[in-house]
Amino acid sequence: MTNTALAGASAPAAGIAPGLYPDLPIETYHGDRLSLSSSGARSLLAPSCPARFRYEQDHPQPSKKTFDLGNAAHKLVLGEGPDLVVIEADRWDTKAAKAAVADARAAGAVPLKRGEFDQVHAMAEAIRQHPVASALFAPGSGRPEVSVFWDDERSGVRRRARFDWLPDPRAGRLIIPDYKTCRSAEPGALAKATHEYGYHQQADWYRAAARGGFIDADAAFVFVCQEKSAPYLVTVFEPDMTALRIGAAKNRRAIETYAACTESGYWPGYTDEIAYLSLPPWAEIRDAEEYL
Template identity: 30%
Template sequence: MKTVIWTPETVVDEPGIYLGVPDEVYRADPCPEPSLNASVAWDCLKKSLAHGAAAHPKIAPTEPDEDDEPSSPTRAQDIGSAAHRLAFGVGPEIALIHAPNWRKKADQEARKAAWEAGEIPLIPKEYRRAKAMAEIAKPILDGLLEGSLVAEAMIVWRDEDGFWFRGLIDRMRADARVVIDFKTTNLVSSPSEAMDLVYKSKAYFQEGFYRWGLDTLDPEGRGRRRFCFLYQEQEPPHMPCLIETSEAGRTLADEQVEGAVNLWKRALHSGAWPGWSLGPYQASPPPWLLSQWEARAAYDENLNPPVIA
């Protein structure tokens, strides 16, 4: 399995693992031909091929709008990024802004300057929260990684028909046998909600896509690879929850990935990227709305015809 440390002179000309690839390079698709990643595959499958084409930088490149300013991270995103940095020991540096809040203009300007420098701006109370989260998550992550970490790894592979595919893995063990997706969130307050989020957020599909890529690059690891989703509350007590997909979930992901890949290959070969049909579609009321109405009709006598003397 070829492994390459990325430099500005690096050319992606064969399958392998490319380390340290800048996000903007990955998003621009550095492969020799248009390559499919998990997000575009999901658009092809769940929306339409037209949506997949529109999201791909080589199929339908968009002209940058110089008037558009890049969106700034939210407070929760900065705290989450800081927790990642403190737990893994890699990633953007933290810029500590000594202020009680972000109300003063000078502090807001300092935060903006930190963002522009590629740093994570935090005030002390935000840093304390990120540190508390990392202190809980780090022993779990260390146990999974066993002292061996590869960060920001772009995997590139080809299938039997010669089509190109790529993925960007956030964190994995150096032998590519354990892949970790660490997410801090306010959307999870129980293990059952974490399990639901794996499927609502298409994380299971991304796992299936990346598992296929790693199995192609590392056939000896097939069936011996772990994909772990570690969710952690941003609010105290910062409870963590480790999730792995079931066999049924992995089977579903494999079937959906195969379907999305077939759609992509057919469209790339033909040059046709159709959207959905115009319709008309018949919209039937959902079961919950019917049940809600039936329940009200049963108890609300005022809905009956009035008795007018």
């Protein structure tokens, strides 16, 4: 059965050509509808589905307050991004504060409370004090926000990535860092986050971007994760080879799914069949003991 509401979703006639783009505006990067990003690949697979991916592409959401702190920290750590504007108000639910916030967003800036502004500056200082993170993001050692577009050899799908920081060529293996804010930078918590958010898929995707963009065929990709509460602890990690192999396999499935849906114009939901479901294992064990 064809989902007519999602069949034949519209797309622009042309996309961005393969290549390296150091100065591509972020809106242009996200607005390209004929290429697949790492986050898009992840949204094609369970627990999401192609129909949700297509809907989100057709109905982009405005920036949310929950993203402001991370965006502001990125700006200070990477040295590039939207302006930060302090809204000097104790409450943001007043007419004047709401107007100031709206004006800041309309100008492409990130509105922050005074405490948040001080917080992100303290976070950036903690990055500068970390022996590994400070070296990875050393000013003058690379360029922030570099986009790359390339064609997947097996499927022909155009892929894209946007490096937080692309280091300049140097002796030895190139290490490409990606900055993330988090609730906990404890390694066990980050292992769970890697599974939940697909960081192993992102790592494989961005290593492929380095190859596809003729940057470095053997580049390493690491995550610089920083807690959002004092003392703003930092952990730098790289997914192990097993995680990267799983990430690569999931990315391949997503690419092939995207290619098939693009060709057919049909973006299926979770299932087109009647689902036959059991209780969650924990509930089945608990209730079986009581009722059976």
